[in-house]
Amino acid sequence: MTQELIIDINTANRSGETAEIMRRYNDVFQRHDPSALDDLVAQDCVIENTTPAPDGARRAGKAACVELWSAIATAPGTRFDLEETFVAGDRATIRWRYWMADGNSLRGVNLMRVADGRIVEAMGYVKG
Structure with missing residues (x-):
């Protein structure tokens, strides 16, 4: 019997x-x-952010989400090293390492969801 790939x-x-x-x-x-x-x-x-510990903060609405991500993206002396992005349907998992201006880093993951061509959900987690 052969199996059929659907x-x-x-x-x-x-x-x-x-x-x-x-x-x-x-x-x-x-x-x-x-x-x-x-x-x-x-x-x-909606974003569930990684800070403040232990549960993070929730941001809701486009303006709040864009404001948070803009601040993170433009923080002086910082960078993200992307480790992996995995996509399945409307969901994505992004593994990353974030380097702070003081040279310290932390690892984390974002669980993302997309609908109608836009990001609708982002939940961030970091290693403690």
Whole structure:
């Protein structure tokens, strides 16, 4: 008996779209240029941030999310090293290492969700 591989074209297409949105999102932090955020973030976006410990803060709405990510992207002397971006349908996982201006770093992960071509959810976690 042979097994048949079934590919869900809709999921594959969503994965491609999500991957492109995550590429553009990651570029914001790699280039320290938040100008693309306005096109990437949905009006109803929600972020669960990594700080303050232990549970982080919640930001809701496009303006609040763009403001937070813009501040992170443009913080002097900092950088993100991308370790991996994994996409499945409308979801993405981004593993990263964040280097602070003082030379210390921390590792973390963002769990992202996209709908209608924009980021609607981002939950950040860091290693303690």
